[in-house]
Amino acid sequence: MTDIERIRNFSIVAHIDHGKSTLADRLIQLTGTVAERDMKAQMLDAMDIERERGITIKANSVRIDYPAKDGHTYVLNLIDTPGHVDFAYEVSRSMQAVEGSLLVVDASQGVEAQTLANVYQAIDADHEIVPVLNKVDLPAAEPERVKEQIEDVIGIDASESVMISAKTGLGIPDVLEAIVTRLPAPKGDRDAPLKAMLVDSWYDSYLGVVVLIRVMDGVIKKGDQIKMMKTGAAYKLDRLAVLKPQMVEIAELGPGEIGVFTASIKQVRDTRVGDTITHEKKPCATALPGFKPAQPVVFCGLFPVDANDFDDLRDAIEKLQLNDASFSSEMETSAALGFGFRCGFLGLLHLEVIRDRLEREYDLDLITTAPSVVFKLHMRDGEVRDLHNPADMPDLTLVDHIEEPRIKATILVPDEYLGDVLKLCQDRRGIQMDLTYAGSRAMVVYDLPLAEVVFDFYDRLKSVTKGYASFDYQITGYREDFLVKMSILVNDEPVDALSIMVHRDRADARGRAMVEKLKDLIPRHMFKIPIQAAIGGRVIARETLSAMRKDVTAKCYGGDATRKKKLLEKQKAGKKKMRQFGKVEIPQSAFIAALKMDE
Template sequence: MKNIRNFCIIAHIDHGKSTLADRMIQLCDLVTEREFKDQLLDNMDIERERGITIKSQTICLPYTAKDGKPYLLNLVDTPGHVDFSYEVSRALSSCEGALLLIDAAQGVEAQTLANLYLAMENDLEIIPVINKIDLPSAEPERVALQIEEDLGLDSSDIQLCSAKTGAGVEDIFEAIVSLLPPPEGDPDAPLQLLIFDANYDPFRGTIISVRVINGTVKPGETIKFMSNNQQYRVEEVGLFKLRKEPQKQLSAGQVGYILAGIKTVADTRPGDTITHAAKPAASPLPGFKEIQQVVFSSLYPISTDEYEDLAAALEKLKLNDAALTFEKDSSAALGFGFRCGFLGLLHLEVIQERLEREFDISLILTVPSVQYIFYLSDGTRLTVDNPAHYPDPGHIDKIEEPFIKATILMPEKYMGPVMTLCMERRGENTSFHYPTPGRIELNCELPLAEVIYDFYDKLKSITQGYGSFDYEMLDYRKSDLAKLDILVNGEVVDALSQLVHKSNARARGLHACEMLKQEIPRQMFKIAIQAAIGGTIIARTNVSALRKDVTAKCYGGDISRKRKLLEKQKAGKKRMKTVGNVDIPQNAFLAVLKSDHQ
């Protein structure tokens, strides 16, 4: 155990985690030049294209130190995005140390702070690393000062490197070996394994990533999950090299995988504890909680024939992503579909993109919403995430909506526009301080519903890309909500209904009407597009009718002849409107989701 080091790399998005992991794998000669590709640990196309890590990966690096001692370094690569913060916290609890990676040009960002606090909560030893020192705009001295003053870390431990060129990576290895503590644990104690990730293999079942806290596990033994008391027989244990390497056993301090014929990923929950069925541990490891979905949206196939394909595709995605939930849903306008729960907007985008790419299904999404709690006058408590289930307004006593605590880091010159944005989004209890000269950290409590719409895009626009954003869930607070219906030609289009705060209902209604006006093709009769709360119309626009010049054949003569023809046309249009059906094109549903300035 003295020669094992378990560590992870934590950083803000795009500060170079995956690139540094690539260099480390190359330095340990785990991959040949011919087999190497960028973002080696990211195996999804979307991860490569966007340059983000969605699914955390683990790899075991054999390293010989300068003094000749062999070491086994277990690297747990973590996602950087706020949607996956619970996964990050579980990965951190399986390590003893962390490399805190900071961009030499951008400095400390919002998620750098958030991930540092997570690491400190898990009592990890932290090595600060300044990356991208080869950039012309790099300012390692300024960033080193930030690390010391903002984060309170010792500047003598700071490592400088360029993950792109490989400069300084050897020194990071030496720092890991000398500064990070070896794992603790008793190989002879009752078994305690911490699950920090799981993914699905169609041939072998679920592959569970575990850290052995205490005890030893071997193939053939019967294990038990402590959260649901499920029992399985271990088929294989091993280490994560680039390919999985089976071992005779895994003992305390090691990070590896277990195969036990588990059919779905949903049975293995990150943070759960595995123990022996015959000789169980006295108590599970602390920190386990159920994953909570925060954003809900309905997915409908554009072609109704693809409904069965969509159902099969969601089942397959669910095998690899336990955080996705879905149930059947139907709409008068869009037919049959599924109501899905996601960890956040990035999670929603990733699922949508995977369904369209991997399964070739064209989708329509409804407006994303969050979970609201309704208290009815008869004392009933309802949880509602779908506008279709909005209760009768006459029976509602009060409504509560979820609030988040947002942390925004930015250069101080953007303070005014960002404060305005927060106030527009019903922000409250705003406070700020200056971590370093010229930079402001703004803390603000915001309703989650206001953030999922287009807050992040707006923030990036007004701070010219320099603002960074991180959030954590707070609590539910009383709110004044209403159900906004969109009517086309007098008919309610249920797929476009939204739950909105009364203060910005008119603005949201006007936006939806204008977007629909641009997308709905003109008919032979005038189409009214309206936004309504209950029976009150709060916004309206018209798609004007296509007209034929019926008076063209009248030249000269009495005006009454022309009037007679126009009256006849008017009566025809009126009759047409009562029987006419308006087909809403698919892109009209997508247009309503877009923010005002796209």
């Protein structure tokens, strides 16, 4: 058991690609936590998809033993957090479990939008913050300018920043000393009843559910009978361990310590993130405040390509939901796609990652419908409804007005790309709120409709600024706008999976683009197929896919023209009848391609 004065719990926060995971690697390596032969880059990024994309998705934790210069050995519990706005929920959760943060800033790039967002979360959680300037070995590094920027933009003292290069290992011992000397020890009462916070849980096929906890008060031992305060379920502890990234079993965890336990829990849904764990016989008086649930902002339908895979998809989604509390789902059916789920995500990257994980880890073939946001319908009788799926839009005569979610977007961009960024935001129906300068970079604040951002705003922003802009947003509320539902009709039948909500001024262009695209994607049939985009009963765009024809007049050599005419008329009548009863097969790939709006 470790003396509470010798424990330091901290997380690493930074913008994407400023070197959080690399710094974590160096801390693990320098303290010899993992043998040299087992070291690999991005030690804490366990999922294949994290390694491939080079990003952190799940916050991961590791325990490091560090013999400090003052002769004592300290236990450092590190939580490496994601940098992307879509996983901000993971960050806020990790913040509650620790007392301090290392703020990593790239000495060549300076403060970015996500740096701000993540630091404010740390400040909200009352953290002691140690600024660390990374990549000081790069020729483009300007540590003095970046220090000023940290003080101006964030408002914390950066004069004592630690200068490091996580790649080469320069300055890493200074970081360890700073953690020990500048971050506070946790507080907690060893003799009080057990009170532990459930930080995360995941499913392991050998051990069942593994639960990551941070002990606040009291002591938890192997073999204890514990109780979850939210669900009321009781379990007996099978094993207690600390993560060095591999599990190392220990006898007990005291206040301030972070570790994992298994208790033959079968369902991850029994372990609610943010729940309080206590002893069954001697419970603590009050539960910890927990976390506020994450609000999904982007919704889309997930359907199996093969209808027989529906049960597998349901199991897979249930397992993922346990591990990722910010992902929600409910069943839905669609005339075109059959049974599936309507899922909610924190953003587009989150959506992509979940879809990739479902396809990879559970070996499923999926169709994803167009991402949409939740609109509020104010009905004429005063009722307010949430519209998750454009296909469920009620009759317009019953709707008084429609409100859409708006966001406050903060974009940091070098001066020379400012014009392009302003034009992009204007095109997306944005309202400019603020424009200030931090050095040679402009900080633009815009009020934008979330529906316009969801599609491909981030990609467009990166391409017009050659990748130099950084972007962060928060939801501000709902506002009324002139929105309409655009349906796509193929052979006079509406295809519900392709209907979308658009602004009336944009509808014509959007409709035209959609039908032109579908004309190329749908294979030709024996009869001609009209493809239309319509708002209510009014068609706003149309393309016709011509039929495949057999040359019925091939056997007529010369002779009377009426004979040819007669054969052609007969063929025409046949085609007409065919079109009446014919079914148009729209291939899966056409759905997916039609929903990707690139222009």
